Amino acid sequence: MSTPLLEVSALTAGYGEVQVLWDISLKATAGELTTIVGANGAGKTTTLKAVLGSIAPWGGRVVFAGEDVTRLPAHAKAARGLVLVPEGRQLFAAMTVEENLEMGAYSKRAARTFTQHFDHVLTLFPRLAERRRQKAGTLSGGEQQMLAIGRGLMSDPQILIIDELSLGLAPVVVQQLFGTLTGLKKEGLTILLVEQNVHLAFAVSDHAYVVAEGRIFTEGRPAELAARPEIRRAYLGL
């Protein structure tokens, strides 16, 4: 297996006094789509927050492209190409589609490749091109998710980390978005995806981690994992 682009080892973290992550270790290989699944409260989002620096890890290491980035603040990680598409989109509702995309290219790194990415995003999501000057808050759920991904792409990512893609979206839209993801992966983008819907996650990913109670419960190629009863155990305890 090729060297991982992102490697997380023995990560621990929590909020205030409460420890949520007890031991998280995972790898995202370049050019692959890796997913993290698990029940709510298991620590999926907390893992992303700790990796990205929104919350400071209590222990463990995060190595990205060979560099130890564990203690770097979030914006410094973004500048190195660790880009997050957050849960619930978190767009700038009062700004237009175009302005949101521009905000994505805020860092120096991304500003250099602005035009290239901008055209790419509008080609990838024709719906967004149609609505360039529309305020982001007035878009439909699916369009907002497209915009969120687009904004992420504007940041010139080396790895695109997506937190909960399918949440609150209609099935048809979800299909479309996952199709887009597969396409992006074929173009060489490395993706780390946190996803609620286990079946969908397995359908698109090359490698999957199952998180339960703040630990990695099991991991493997989706084809192998899907057959095992562990998945259900991770979610339902039995």
Place this chain on the structure above:
Amino acid sequence: MSAILELEGVSRNFGGLKAIDNLSFVVNEREILGLIGPNGAGKSTLFNLINGVFPPDRGRIRFRGVDITGEPPYRIAKHGLARAHQIVQPLEQMTVLENCTVGACFGRESLSRARASEVAREAAVFVGLEDRLEVAAAHLNIAGKKRLELARSLAAQASLLLLDEVLAGLNPTEVDYMIGVIRRIRERGIAILMIEHLMQAIMSLSDRVVVLNSGQKLAEGAPAEVANNPLVIEAYLGDPELAKEFRGEAR
């Protein structure tokens, strides 16, 4: 077994959102009933409805046959219902013993302060806080604070405990200890309705389980039954149909 808590057609809206939708179930005497469901299913909201933080829009809640729908929290406590919160709420500057004394003074029985202090001490010892009786609640660690929430509820001499994620944030040793305490509470004849995300713990503790999804009851029954219920599996793991279609398209 007779029912100690009955919910009948309970509903509660927030704006346009149906947080709890026509929910009915019972908790029996001396039983541990687990309440599970994906995030946002309405579990904590349900606890708020039961212990009077806000009233339901529709439906009835009965405790030992008495209608307690919409009563304020301090009256619910007098009926014999106590709650341990998800985000612990100790009386910070008071000692462990004082915290429990408050619970005992104002709980099911209206005790004098002196008598309440004795009941409080017993409750604190029961959960293993006997070495920290004079410690201010603010100085306890998270495990201690969780035990204090439990002790306070016990001191109130409740016949039904609402436990809201009392295991969250604890390390495996502490989790095991708390599970033992919960079992001993049940042995005392106290019924328990518990919300928990630690699935292995709640499935092994519960006599029966109710599954909530989007404010509605999805399934009810013994833990093993519920875990094998395809609807429940789908609620947690997601709709398998979506993936099938996707695979079809991709091929």
Place this chain on the structure above:
Amino acid sequence: MTDLASTHVAQRRDSVLRRPFFWVIGVAVIVFALAPWIGNDVELRESFMLATIYVILASNLNVMIGYAGYINFGSIVFFGLGGYICVYLMAVPQWPLAAAAPAAGVIVSALALPFGLGILRLRGAYFALATIGVNEAVQAFVTNFKPWGGASGMYLSTALFKPLGGPMQALWTIYFLLVAIMGLSLYLSWGIKISKFGLGLLAIGQNEDAASVMGVPTPLYKAMAYCATAFLPAMAGGLYFFKGAFIQPSDAFDLTFSTEAIAIVMLGGQGTIAGPAIGAFFYEQLRGWLLTSETFSNFQLVAAGALLLVIVLFLPGGLMGWLYQRWPRLSRWIE
């Protein structure tokens, strides 16, 4: 919300009489009463009288602030209204002091109930503002109420001092009565603190919602505290304005008085009994000094504000809190 200087509340079943503090209060009160009288020191009496008023206001206020955590900025309204009722009852239907003062206490407490039930639904800063509102509203009412002299106020004829043995003697009698009320205030706030009612109030002060879930009847207890702590200040107001033989709205409802009382409670150590008393004493001395000083006039208000800031930032437990930290055994004797 608030830090209690000490919530070390004795758990022993001892009767009150066996607790040292009971006697400490008694002795302090008697000493306070006798000190000016023995030397017939009128100046000392006047200074002490002012101090007793501060103690009465502060120790009653302490129940709302230090126990229940509700900051009553307008607590002076009890004092002022009590003053008006007592003065009026003596001036017009010619009631004796012995009837008018308690009547004032009872009426003000009774009025406090509907007001209290209304404003106690508010919390934090909103409640504090509402208490100021109550004070202003009552002041506005009295200012426009002709039977009570409106803005000009009411005078009492000195003939009213005759039943008390003439003006000179009356001043001593009033002083002793005020000292007695001070003693009652201290015993009342102490009695509340060690009772079940007090435990409930302290729980409310720590976390009102948690207290409610634990069964503390929060609306009732808050209202009871509000009314109970109106009674003695109202009587004290009656005695104070009777002594001066004159009452007007701007004096009776002066917010600076209640602000000073808050500073005193916090300076001395909120939640303790001795705190407000000692704080009142020190503050009154400080105030007296600042008033007579050449350089500063009316500076006592700036001082009160600055003191409050210092306490909140560095000494949240006040004087008693600091003392308890240095000498923990002290809390057995002085609560």
